[in-house]
Amino acid sequence: MFASDMNSVREASRVTTAGMMLFPIQFTWPYGGRSVFISGSFNRWAELVPMSQVEGAPNVFQAVCAVSHGCHEYKFLVDGEWRHDERQPHKNGEYGIVNTFEALPVPVEVAQVQPRLDVLNSMEVDTGLTHRISAVTLNQAMPRISEEDVQACRHRISVFLAAHTAYELLPESGKVVALDVNLPVKQAFHILSEQGIALAPLWDNCKGKFVGVLSASDFILILRELGNHGSNLTEEELETHTISAWKEGKAYMNRQVDGHGRPIPKHLIYAGSCDNLKDVTLKILQSGVAIVPVIHSPSEDGSFPQLLHLASLSGILKCLCRYFKHCSDSLPVLQLPIYAMPLGTWVPRIGESSSRPFAMLRPTASLSSALNMLVQARVSSIPIVDDNDSLLDIYSRSDITALAKGRAYTHNLNEMTVYQALQLGQDSNTPYEMRSQRCQMCLRTDTLLKVMEQLANPGVRRLVIVEAGSNRVEGVVSLTDVFRFLLG
Structure with a gap:
């Protein structure tokens, strides 16, 4: 498949993607490893695409690749050894046993390649981070700013x-x-x-x-x-x-x-x-x-x-x-939309296969899995999403002390859901769908200054980036992200 001299392979012919309508397909390797890559017929076996660990689930690696419609084969390179996922469709091919999938030319509802949820260490990590993402072109205009302006701002x-x-x-x-x-x-x-x-x-x-x-x-x-x-x-x-x-x-x-x-x-x-x-x-x-x-x-x-x-x-x-609010015009960086700068953690998109996925939870996830995620991922909050990945609520460290009020330590944490835990500290008469109003959200087009003003509110350490009109989760941005960017 790949010659021992990887440089010669990387010079092989590649798929031309300029202006092509492609589908973002999420691949998942849920069996651990130190370094994991994926390659397949979708890139003519000419490139090793690095896979990233999922936040809160160290054994799970994911990558998003741009794929044209049709039948494809793929394999994983795990710690230098070629492997396939036995739980996914597979067959004997030119390169031994390979996994297979078919990408249908559906404009919105995009096919998924993902594992059974029971192999994710019972962490209930959301593996559908990119489904229902519309096909997009690879060439998108993005606002830019000079490095001199960035350094002047810092x-x-x-x-x-x-x-x-x-x-x-x-x-x-x-x-x-x-x-x-x-x-x-x-x-x-x-x-x-x-x-x-x-x-x-x-x-x-x-x-x-x-x-x-x-x-x-x-x-x-x-x-x-x-x-x-x-x-x-x-x-x-x-x-x-x-x-x-x-x-x-x-x-x-x-x-x-x-x-x-x-x-x-x-x-x-x-x-x-x-x-x-x-x-x-x-x-x-x-x-x-x-x-x-x-x-x-x-x-x-x-x-x-x-x-x-x-x-x-x-x-x-x-x-x-x-x-700086009243003199932000003299600092152009503050007027840039956050998607135009290296800020936060985002759902991987086409051309960004090395982006690090992050953890999300369903309302029915156990409280035990939420607490484990907060500790293992070392984050202040986790988005709670519905089946369309639209934001319903967040579970944060500030919600944890409410468990004392509800005597949660008398319950089995594996039997109590995140939804039930949130009810302990909120008005039970409030419809669950309306509780997203308490969530701190922003849009990818919001300026850095606007995001800074939201994060400056007491108790807010992380904003969930949502898609305009649908509240579909696109990423997260935290206080530490902002300060690391501002201080360089």
Whole structure:
């Protein structure tokens, strides 16, 4: 099929695609591997198309290829070995056993090549990311901007952030909730739920300082531990199990112990009130946390610390929007549509076979699969979609504390659906189809400035990009995506 000298093969004749109407077909390899490629008759076996891991499902690889109508053969190159998918139609061909499919010339309802859902590690990852995508031409006009303008924009934003401090993030009025490490875990999560917050700094009175943060991620791990039949943690123990005991147990679970078997203390990531916003931004991005407490100490030795604020990327972005909104004409990048820049994660399209797919969920997916996805994909939210991939809702980390209110830890997480979990924190009289109004959405044609203004809202860390008129999911863009682009 492919000669050992791959360079000579790549010089072979290729399918001419200029101006051709083609069908986007999604191929899936659900059996794992380190590197996975696909090739077939649709590209005359002349190219290895790289396949990307699906967000939240490390064993699943996907790629979208531009395919003309007709019968086609294909195979997968997995870690240097040619393989076929035994669960898909296959036959003996010129290159051994190959998979087969037929692409019918239907303009909208596009055929799919996808595996049975039961092989996706029970993660319920949506594998229909590209069905019902209309056939499009490969040559599309796209707004462009010079690299000089991009660098000029980044320089101005960097100068602004370096000239302002974390103290300027403090609101004129407000409150900051902190929790004592000796509080029972169950009580702590009820407090988070009642206060409508997803995390809180932890205060250790014996040490006289803030020592960490309790977040929705902790609640996910506790729920999973309760669902583990071999676990020693019971619901009754949540009444007396303190936050400090949980943090110590978590260190043992993650094997974060020293040579003597003692848990290794983790240092709190925080910012001083005089730290500039660029340093605070980089601290959040590099550490992968959602917030950093802003702490001021009147003493040189750091004693008597005062918790002033919780700094987040959304708060910093709000400062940027407020400053640059009325002079955005001088920064052309802010007026570009988001699809014209390397921003976010998108549903793969024709010519973008290396794009990384992302996870979506159906309303009937189990709560357990949603929690697993949030942890494994390391994202703040997951779109909930219908059978047409149209956005119904999102399940986010901020929804997790509502499970404390609904005593979700008394239920089997595999039996509770995402839809039922969302009902715990929402008005049960609201029709499910109307709940998408609470979803934070944007369009591919929205400008970068408009997207920044939406992400600057408190509690919003990820926007779902939808198709105009249908709400069909096209991608996601997050706070970290925006800042990594703005700072280069």
